[in-house]
Amino acid sequence: MNYHLQPKSHKIAVLAEGSFGVLESKTATVLIRYLPDNIVAVIDSRNTGKDVSDIIDIGKGIPVVRNLSEAMQYDPTLLAIGIAPPGGELPPAWRSTIYEAIHSGLHIMSGLHHFLSEDVELVDLAEKHNVVLWDARKPPDNLPVATCLAADVDATVILTVGSDCRVGKMLSGIEITQAARKKSLNAEFCPTGQNGIMVWGWGIAIDAVISDFTAGAAEEIVLEGAKNHDLLIVEGQGSLVHPGYSGVTLSLLHGSMPDAMIFCHQPSRKQVARYTVPLPSLPDMIMQYEMLTNPIKPAKVIGVALNCFDLSERESYQAIDAVETETGLPATDVVKFGADKLVDAIQRL
């Protein structure tokens, strides 16, 4: 299990140089949404002097600063890499910022494909300064092939599934978990991707696992969460109609063995992002998920989480009504209208 740093115990500077914004820096945005009390500054020289909330609507009071040395006045203990580099490699300018952070005694938290903890130069430097390089995307060694162990846990397991990447499977998972806790349910969010792991402090990035063991990783996550909780909300990944990532999605479905699913969708999305694959109807997509659970452990979709970020409030309500009519399931936008409706559906199980 990937458990090395507890972000909630740190003061965090977020590196988002050159691309801080709603859509450009998903990691930074997620950290600001869920760890607002821990984020002391965001680094993006293009936006120096602004308040975070001027740019992404949330994070009021968090300053955007020019560089790490400006951020140091807020006494951070950890630097989070809040953006993904073009091409997957670490740009030289970021590398020098990471050097500087390590020299200043900051731990580094990263969700990059390029593992900092396998970068000899950085590892040497980190050892010298006694700081941790935490790669949230790096899976643990010795994961098993899944063997249906997740079916045996006492906890109720809910998996967020969806129509595509980036429709809100992580966000819905966290919002449902938090709403359930407000109702005094002993709920835990089970992260399966680097952003969720960075926010929540544990989990496995299952898309970084060798495919033989991907369902096994999902199983491990459920077993871990079930040790101390009665209700697990497992973060979904990808989609069954995604040409690149559908295998990750199915591994997660069969490895986590949910008791029920929440279907996540963005009403304005008509085809798989970056592909020319049209999305099937919601009932057809829901049926695919349910049908694939049938032979192993039958589970139903019991609610729909709609991501209406690009719709007005009136349009959002219309979209929700339309989906409730089309699917016969309770629907909501968890960010705009809260997740209680979906927690209610879970409590009716």
Added chain:
Amino acid sequence: MNYHLQPKSHKIAVLAEGSFGVLESKTATVLIRYLPDNIVAVIDSRNTGKDVSDIIDIGKGIPVVRNLSEAMQYDPTLLAIGIAPPGGELPPAWRSTIYEAIHSGLHIMSGLHHFLSEDVELVDLAEKHNVVLWDARKPPDNLPVATCLAADVDATVILTVGSDCRVGKMLSGIEITQAARKKSLNAEFCPTGQNGIMVWGWGIAIDAVISDFTAGAAEEIVLEGAKNHDLLIVEGQGSLVHPGYSGVTLSLLHGSMPDAMIFCHQPSRKQVARYTVPLPSLPDMIMQYEMLTNPIKPAKVIGVALNCFDLSERESYQAIDAVETETGLPATDVVKFGADKLVDAIQRL
């Protein structure tokens, strides 16, 4: 692409110490079936002095010998690891045989999880003796995320799918390819697992690929095969109802983008091997595959390959008739009765 050694140009000694048999040594059996002219000896001290055909029905004339030094009298140029070690690690006894083989100037071909080419000691020794350590299971670097490129190839793409692991997806793929070639079709088998790769000399073991890139690996295999061939038979993996490997199966389905599928099944198999998951009916399993292709590139199952190894000839015919009635599709056992029926179905496309 994994292309380092051409097994067909070698004289091969197969290591199967302690477990040579029909079910115990799948790799050894497959090598003997498809490279009979290249295999000069099988090493298994339990069966010293026997003929291979005494034990597994095929491979007449190939001797079973006590150890590598006995095998050396047949002048092998390559040692193939023909068994999988218990627990995945390399047993010390095998390690010493590999040492001895390298010292004798033999190349090593392995499908083990433990990559010989990353074993410092073996790599040093291999360099000294100028031999190749070929890990058939080791995927190439820099595989892409799948982007539907396989849809654009001119070749007709057939994927063997199935009800479970070890029901004959590789065997059917090779038999169909060979039968198609006999009919002068420009056909190529596209291996996706270590045994197929060792027999055929190229391919990618997609279950060893990080799950983000598993469909991308399948795409690469199809693009490679389509360079010089009109008909590709892609080796399937796992099953959509396999709790451990279903994600690999779906990655392969969406990455290879077949024009049609051949469904492989063992009539006597009633549940997923090593699991307590009952197999759905054949029409239900076939429907799952077809439904999952629909949103991306619709493809039908056009024939059934039955593995009747444990049935009499009469029972085999009965099983084939029953499946043809149940599914409305042509069915056969490709080992017992040839693959022409399935090639005919492909030619009707």
